[in-house]
Amino acid sequence: MKTQYRFKFATVLSAGVLVVLGVAILGQKVDAAPPSGGSISGTIKLDGTAPHQKPIDMSKEPSCAAIHKDKPITTEGVVAGANGGLANVVVYVSQGLSGNEASAVSSEAASITQKGCQYIPHVVVLDAGQHMKVINADQTSHNIHPQPVKNPEWNKSQPPGSPPFDVTWANEEIAVPVKCNIHPWMHGFIAVVKGPYGTSDENGSFSLNVPPGNYTLTAWQEVYGAQTQNVTVAAGKPASANFTFKAK
Numbered sequence: 001m002k003t004q005y006r007f008k009f010a011t012v013l014s015a016g017v018l019v020v021l022g023v024a025i026l027g028q029k030v031d032a033a034p035p036s037g038g039s040i041s042g043t044i045k046l047d048g049t050a051p052h053q054k055p056i057d058m059s060k061e062p063s064c065a066a067i068h069k070d071k072p073i074t075t076e077g078v079v080a081g082a083n084g085g086l087a088n089v090v091v092y093v094s095q096g097l098s099g100n101e102a103s104a105v106s107s108e109a110a111s112i113t114q115k116g117c118q119y120i121p122h123v124v125v126l127d128a129g130q131h132m133k134v135i136n137a138d139q140t141s142h143n144i145h146p147q148p149v150k151n152p153e154w155n156k157s158q159p160p161g162s163p164p165f166d167v168t169w170a171n172e173e174i175a176v177p178v179k180c181n182i183h184p185w186m187h188g189f190i191a192v193v194k195g196p197y198g199t200s201d202e203n204g205s206f207s208l209n210v211p212p213g214n215y216t217l218t219a220w221q222e223v224y225g226a227q228t229q230n231v232t233v234a235a236g237k238p239a240s241a242n243f244t245f246k247a248k
Contacts, residue, residue: 036234041207044089044200044219044242048247050080051144051223056167056185063139064117065182072149076122077188078224078247085204086245088123089221090175092197092208094228096215102194109166112178114142114158119178119188123222125197130174133164143181146190148173174220189222194238219243 053074058065082184088206112119115137136142136158145155150171158165169192171178180186191197200205203247212235220226224245233239 005240006134006167011068011183015145020239023186029050037209038235039044039209039238040153040215040217040231040233040241041238042091042204044086044091044204044221045242045244046078046080046086046204046247047084047244050078053077053079054202058117058183058185061117067116068213075085075185078221079202081156081202081204084202085190085200085202085205086221087119089199089200089204089206089219089222089243090123090125090191090193090197091200091206091208091217091241091243092125092191093172093195093215094218096213097210101196101211104195105175109133111135111164112190114138114144114180115167116184117142117186118184121188121199122134123175123189123191125193125199126169127197128169128194130168132167132169132190135161135164136160139183142186144178145181146176146178149178151176151192152227174218174226191220191248195236197245204205223248 031134043239055072055074058068103126109131111133112124113135117138134144134198139160141157141158141159143155147153150173151169156165172194175189175191178188178190196208196210198208200206210233210234215231215233217231218226227243229241231239231241
Protein backbone atom coordinates (compact mmCIF):
# COMPACT_ATOMS: atom_id res chain seq x y z
CA MET A 1 0.00 0.00 0.00
CA LYS A 2 2.83 2.36 0.92
CA THR A 3 4.70 1.42 -2.26
CA GLN A 4 1.61 2.22 -4.35
CA TYR A 5 1.19 5.53 -2.54
CA ARG A 6 4.83 6.44 -3.15
CA PHE A 7 4.47 5.57 -6.83
CA LYS A 8 1.40 7.77 -7.19
CA PHE A 9 3.11 10.61 -5.30
CA ALA A 10 6.20 10.37 -7.50
CA THR A 11 4.03 10.36 -10.61
CA VAL A 12 2.12 13.45 -9.51
CA LEU A 13 5.33 15.19 -8.49
CA SER A 14 6.93 14.45 -11.87
CA ALA A 15 3.88 15.73 -13.68
CA GLY A 16 3.94 18.87 -11.58
CA VAL A 17 7.60 19.46 -12.36
CA LEU A 18 6.92 19.05 -16.07
CA VAL A 19 4.06 21.54 -15.89
CA VAL A 20 6.24 24.08 -14.07
CA LEU A 21 9.06 23.58 -16.56
CA GLY A 22 6.61 23.93 -19.43
CA VAL A 23 5.26 27.18 -18.06
CA ALA A 24 8.78 28.46 -17.50
CA ILE A 25 9.80 27.62 -21.04
CA LEU A 26 6.69 29.14 -22.55
CA GLY A 27 7.03 32.25 -20.41
CA GLN A 28 10.73 32.71 -21.08
CA LYS A 29 11.61 35.66 -23.25
CA VAL A 30 13.09 34.51 -26.54
CA ASP A 31 15.14 37.10 -28.35
CA ALA A 32 13.99 37.67 -31.88
CA ALA A 33 16.37 37.13 -34.74
CA PRO A 34 18.68 40.11 -35.22
CA PRO A 35 17.20 42.65 -37.63
CA SER A 36 18.61 42.74 -41.13
CA GLY A 37 19.56 46.37 -40.68
CA GLY A 38 22.82 48.06 -41.36
CA SER A 39 25.13 50.68 -40.03
CA ILE A 40 27.29 53.54 -41.21
CA SER A 41 30.51 54.46 -39.47
CA GLY A 42 33.47 56.62 -40.31
CA THR A 43 35.79 59.41 -39.27
CA ILE A 44 35.69 63.18 -39.55
CA LYS A 45 39.12 64.70 -40.23
CA LEU A 46 40.52 68.21 -40.32
CA ASP A 47 42.96 68.91 -43.14
CA GLY A 48 45.43 71.48 -41.88
CA THR A 49 46.16 73.21 -38.60
CA ALA A 50 43.23 73.81 -36.30
CA PRO A 51 42.62 77.50 -35.53
CA HIS A 52 43.71 78.67 -32.10
CA GLN A 53 40.93 78.40 -29.56
CA LYS A 54 40.86 81.39 -27.21
CA PRO A 55 41.10 80.85 -23.45
CA ILE A 56 37.96 81.69 -21.50
CA ASP A 57 38.14 84.05 -18.52
CA MET A 58 35.66 82.92 -15.87
CA SER A 59 36.93 85.18 -13.09
CA LYS A 60 33.53 86.88 -12.89
CA GLU A 61 32.02 83.56 -11.82
CA PRO A 62 34.37 82.25 -9.06
CA SER A 63 32.51 78.97 -8.53
CA CYS A 64 33.07 78.00 -12.16
CA ALA A 65 36.61 79.39 -12.30
CA ALA A 66 37.52 77.14 -9.36
CA ILE A 67 36.37 74.05 -11.28
CA HIS A 68 38.82 74.81 -14.09
CA LYS A 69 41.75 76.13 -12.04
CA ASP A 70 43.98 73.16 -12.95
CA LYS A 71 42.95 73.08 -16.58
CA PRO A 72 41.70 76.37 -18.03
CA ILE A 73 39.21 75.89 -20.83
CA THR A 74 39.03 77.43 -24.28
CA THR A 75 36.37 78.09 -26.86
CA GLU A 76 35.09 74.97 -28.65
CA GLY A 77 34.39 76.10 -32.20
CA VAL A 78 36.96 73.66 -33.61
CA VAL A 79 38.02 70.74 -31.41
CA ALA A 80 40.63 68.62 -33.20
CA GLY A 81 42.69 65.78 -31.77
CA ALA A 82 46.38 65.04 -32.32
CA ASN A 83 45.51 62.72 -35.21
CA GLY A 84 43.36 65.33 -36.94
CA GLY A 85 40.07 63.84 -35.79
CA LEU A 86 37.36 66.50 -35.55
CA ALA A 87 34.95 66.34 -32.63
CA ASN A 88 31.39 67.67 -32.25
CA VAL A 89 30.39 67.07 -35.87
CA VAL A 90 26.73 66.09 -36.36
CA VAL A 91 26.19 63.29 -38.88
CA TYR A 92 22.66 62.48 -40.03
CA VAL A 93 20.66 61.11 -42.96
CA SER A 94 19.41 64.05 -44.99
CA GLN A 95 17.83 62.05 -47.86
CA GLY A 96 16.68 58.50 -48.48
CA LEU A 97 14.62 57.65 -45.40
CA SER A 98 11.03 56.50 -45.82
CA GLY A 99 8.18 58.21 -43.99
CA ASN A 100 8.18 55.84 -41.01
CA GLU A 101 11.94 55.85 -40.66
CA ALA A 102 12.17 59.61 -40.93
CA SER A 103 9.42 60.16 -38.36
CA ALA A 104 10.77 57.69 -35.76
CA VAL A 105 11.57 59.41 -32.47
CA SER A 106 13.89 58.06 -29.80
CA SER A 107 12.12 57.29 -26.52
CA GLU A 108 15.28 58.17 -24.59
CA ALA A 109 15.59 61.80 -23.61
CA ALA A 110 18.62 63.77 -24.76
CA SER A 111 20.23 66.15 -22.29
CA ILE A 112 22.28 69.32 -22.09
CA THR A 113 24.05 70.03 -18.81
CA GLN A 114 25.39 73.34 -17.55
CA LYS A 115 28.53 72.36 -15.65
CA GLY A 116 31.54 74.52 -14.92
CA CYS A 117 29.79 77.27 -16.88
CA GLN A 118 29.96 75.17 -20.04
CA TYR A 119 27.33 73.39 -22.08
CA ILE A 120 27.99 69.65 -21.97
CA PRO A 121 27.93 68.32 -24.56
CA HIS A 122 28.90 71.33 -26.64
CA VAL A 123 26.68 70.05 -29.47
CA VAL A 124 23.48 68.17 -28.65
CA VAL A 125 21.70 66.26 -31.41
CA LEU A 126 18.18 64.85 -31.14
CA ASP A 127 15.11 64.01 -33.20
CA ALA A 128 12.31 66.47 -33.81
CA GLY A 129 9.79 65.62 -31.09
CA GLN A 130 12.38 63.93 -28.86
CA HIS A 131 12.48 65.10 -25.25
CA MET A 132 15.52 66.99 -24.00
CA LYS A 133 16.41 67.53 -20.35
CA VAL A 134 18.08 70.81 -19.38
CA ILE A 135 20.22 70.36 -16.27
CA ASN A 136 22.01 72.86 -14.04
CA ALA A 137 24.88 71.10 -12.23
CA ASP A 138 26.52 74.36 -11.10
CA GLN A 139 26.34 76.32 -7.86
CA THR A 140 25.22 79.39 -9.75
CA SER A 141 22.15 80.40 -11.74
CA HIS A 142 22.06 80.07 -15.50
CA ASN A 143 19.75 81.50 -18.12
CA ILE A 144 19.62 79.16 -21.09
CA HIS A 145 18.61 80.94 -24.27
CA PRO A 146 18.37 79.03 -27.57
CA GLN A 147 17.96 81.19 -30.66
CA PRO A 148 16.20 79.08 -33.30
CA VAL A 149 14.82 80.17 -36.66
CA LYS A 150 12.38 77.32 -37.41
CA ASN A 151 11.30 76.62 -33.83
CA PRO A 152 9.86 78.90 -31.14
CA GLU A 153 12.47 80.85 -29.20
CA TRP A 154 12.52 80.62 -25.42
CA ASN A 155 14.58 81.89 -22.52
CA LYS A 156 14.50 80.17 -19.11
CA SER A 157 16.26 80.86 -15.84
CA GLN A 158 17.52 77.88 -13.84
CA PRO A 159 18.76 78.53 -10.28
CA PRO A 160 21.25 76.15 -8.64
CA GLY A 161 19.65 73.03 -7.18
CA SER A 162 16.52 73.36 -9.29
CA PRO A 163 15.24 70.22 -11.04
CA PRO A 164 15.86 69.67 -14.75
CA PHE A 165 13.19 70.93 -17.11
CA ASP A 166 12.00 69.19 -20.24
CA VAL A 167 11.69 70.65 -23.75
CA THR A 168 10.98 69.36 -27.25
CA TRP A 169 11.61 70.77 -30.72
CA ALA A 170 8.91 70.36 -33.34
CA ASN A 171 10.90 71.19 -36.46
CA GLU A 172 14.15 70.00 -37.96
CA GLU A 173 16.85 72.67 -37.60
CA ILE A 174 20.61 72.36 -38.12
CA ALA A 175 21.59 73.88 -35.79
CA VAL A 176 20.12 76.05 -33.02
CA PRO A 177 22.72 78.25 -31.27
CA VAL A 178 22.29 78.43 -27.51
CA LYS A 179 23.78 80.90 -25.06
CA CYS A 180 23.55 81.90 -21.40
CA ASN A 181 22.37 85.45 -20.74
CA ILE A 182 24.24 85.49 -17.42
CA HIS A 183 27.57 84.09 -18.61
CA PRO A 184 28.35 85.48 -22.09
CA TRP A 185 31.14 82.99 -22.82
CA MET A 186 28.75 80.03 -22.71
CA HIS A 187 27.90 78.83 -26.22
CA GLY A 188 26.63 75.58 -27.68
CA PHE A 189 24.38 74.14 -30.38
CA ILE A 190 21.26 71.99 -30.50
CA ALA A 191 20.89 70.08 -33.77
CA VAL A 192 17.33 68.89 -34.47
CA VAL A 193 17.16 66.17 -37.12
CA LYS A 194 14.76 63.51 -38.41
CA GLY A 195 15.96 59.93 -38.37
CA PRO A 196 19.21 58.24 -37.31
CA TYR A 197 22.07 60.48 -36.21
CA GLY A 198 25.51 60.45 -34.62
CA THR A 199 28.09 62.88 -33.26
CA SER A 200 31.83 62.52 -33.76
CA ASP A 201 33.93 61.94 -30.64
CA GLU A 202 37.38 63.26 -29.73
CA ASN A 203 38.92 60.95 -32.34
CA GLY A 204 36.53 62.12 -35.04
CA SER A 205 34.71 58.76 -35.05
CA PHE A 206 30.97 58.36 -35.50
CA SER A 207 28.41 55.64 -36.18
CA LEU A 208 24.67 55.35 -36.76
CA ASN A 209 22.26 52.51 -37.48
CA VAL A 210 20.04 52.63 -40.56
CA PRO A 211 17.90 50.20 -42.55
CA PRO A 212 19.32 48.93 -45.84
CA GLY A 213 19.03 51.51 -48.61
CA ASN A 214 20.60 54.37 -50.49
CA TYR A 215 21.16 57.54 -48.49
CA THR A 216 22.60 61.00 -48.54
CA LEU A 217 24.62 61.53 -45.40
CA THR A 218 25.31 65.05 -44.13
CA ALA A 219 28.09 66.07 -41.76
CA TRP A 220 27.66 69.49 -40.11
CA GLN A 221 30.33 71.44 -38.23
CA GLU A 222 29.65 74.81 -36.61
CA VAL A 223 32.60 76.63 -38.25
CA TYR A 224 33.10 74.74 -41.52
CA GLY A 225 29.47 74.16 -42.46
CA ALA A 226 28.09 71.01 -44.07
CA GLN A 227 29.26 68.30 -46.45
CA THR A 228 27.23 65.51 -48.04
CA GLN A 229 28.06 62.04 -49.25
CA ASN A 230 26.03 59.26 -50.89
CA VAL A 231 26.13 55.92 -49.09
CA THR A 232 24.64 52.51 -49.93
CA VAL A 233 23.86 50.26 -46.97
CA ALA A 234 23.32 46.54 -47.53
CA ALA A 235 21.38 44.28 -45.13
CA GLY A 236 23.53 43.19 -42.24
CA LYS A 237 26.65 44.82 -43.63
CA PRO A 238 28.38 47.92 -42.28
CA ALA A 239 29.01 50.82 -44.65
CA SER A 240 31.59 53.54 -44.23
CA ALA A 241 31.69 57.27 -44.93
CA ASN A 242 34.59 59.57 -44.16
CA PHE A 243 34.55 63.36 -44.28
CA THR A 244 37.41 65.85 -44.42
CA PHE A 245 37.05 69.55 -43.63
CA LYS A 246 39.67 72.02 -44.80
CA ALA A 247 41.09 74.17 -42.02
CA LYS A 248 40.62 77.92 -42.41
